[in-house]
Amino acid sequence: MEYIAHDADIAPVATLIADPTRAAMLTALLGGRALAAGELARISGVSAATASAHLARLLGGGLVDVVSQGRHRYYRLAGHEVAEVLEVLARMSARRPVRSLRQSRQAKLLEEARTCYDHLAGRAGVSLLDRLKEGGHYAAHDLTETGERLLTRLGVDVPDARRARRRFAPECLDWTERRSHLGGALGAAITTVLLERGWYRRGTTPRAVVLTDEGRRGLAELLPGKELTSHTPVT
């Protein structure tokens, strides 16, 4: 009596992620924005033809979606399940050794504040969750009454986030900080509002976001406490 593996077949999906070029593309897309094929080619450092082939495979494997706009084709992650896989893998993987000064600068930016598919991560994300907890706005994976009022005042549609099929307000382990930030439908909704309000804006490097002066003031008023990000400017 021989046992033959017959579980869910994880190899095909892993294969799609395993190639360094595709991994770079997926990681870039983890920023949550849709990127054109050409941008992805440049980011991952291959020719347009090679990038196209990779994107076709990712598309076939259901890891990315595509939307055509004129002569551009914008690719994005197929859903937050894909983002979860990438985040879990990132958490397990050693930090890539920094090779250049520019890379070091970009790495610092990402550690400071970035989007994790559709919610805020990095030091900014971790300290936001910390302050929600300290203020008694969040406990046991849910908002408290004061938290619900606070976020509603900020402009977050909390009931709508509760209706979403994904988990409402899970803690998501941050791979740079190794502490939790806020994920799920609520994390996404808050991040959307923060970007709409211009409290954070997207940086030039994929995934990176930076706190604006407006955001600094607004958050200080909303959530008294330490700065949401370190004072030392990224040089």
Added chain:
Amino acid sequence: MEYIAHDADIAPVATLIADPTRAAMLTALLGGRALAAGELARISGVSAATASAHLARLLGGGLVDVVSQGRHRYYRLAGHEVAEVLEVLARMSARRPVRSLRQSRQAKLLEEARTCYDHLAGRAGVSLLDRLKEGGHYAAHDLTETGERLLTRLGVDVPDARRARRRFAPECLDWTERRSHLGGALGAAITTVLLERGWYRRGTTPRAVVLTDEGRRGLAELLPGKELTSHTPVT
């Protein structure tokens, strides 16, 4: 100004999982038990030489541990982080088409009850969590007072589980049922007790566990409600 990916490098880990042979090995090890190199070779359907090469790579990549006992070398997953990656990937991956009758039988066994690295999964795991919730023993990712008493009576060292560095009692999305079962330190502790008591015993196929008559009686007494597993025997 060119952007070059510099995030955590997820490709190497993905590469280790991407090979079908290694994926089969890792999936088998998800059962939580350490398996000898020879067993893993048989399970994944390759020669001992090939298996050895794969295991060396998995070892180098930190995905598995090894412990030598006599002329056997027992391999096991390096930690629950690895198990998490595999579970998340399994959740994303399509079910492998069933090819033979025996495979279908084994698949049914796994859907019924299996270990997910170190805690109970499948219909049994999902319905266990359901009943804990229904009985008011578990809410908001934590045990209630009655739940703590109940499990202590069963023989679970709850305070010890709370002290563990991993999360205490997270809900873990089941890839066959697509509903949550209990994971984390508490899930592991409960499962250990269930196996020690002989309420469940490990099946012949990796990962599979079956409810014993003792277990049926014990659980019915402990958690009144529907059967923990379906009545229809697996034929």
Added chain:
DNA sequence: CCGACATTTCGCCCGGCGTCTAAGAGTCGT
């Protein structure tokens, strides 16, 4: 000390996949 068994190492073959250049298909602006 020797034979049986588990595992690893070595040498070799081979297929698949990632890469590029060049050409084709589709889209926009003028």
Added chain:
DNA sequence: ACGACTCTTAGACGCCGGGCGAAATGTCGG
């Protein structure tokens, strides 16, 4: 309608990595 631009397809090349058998290493039992 034409050229410029974006992206995909086609074809060819190179190489990494998985597969096996045979031999070496290590371990247990007598």
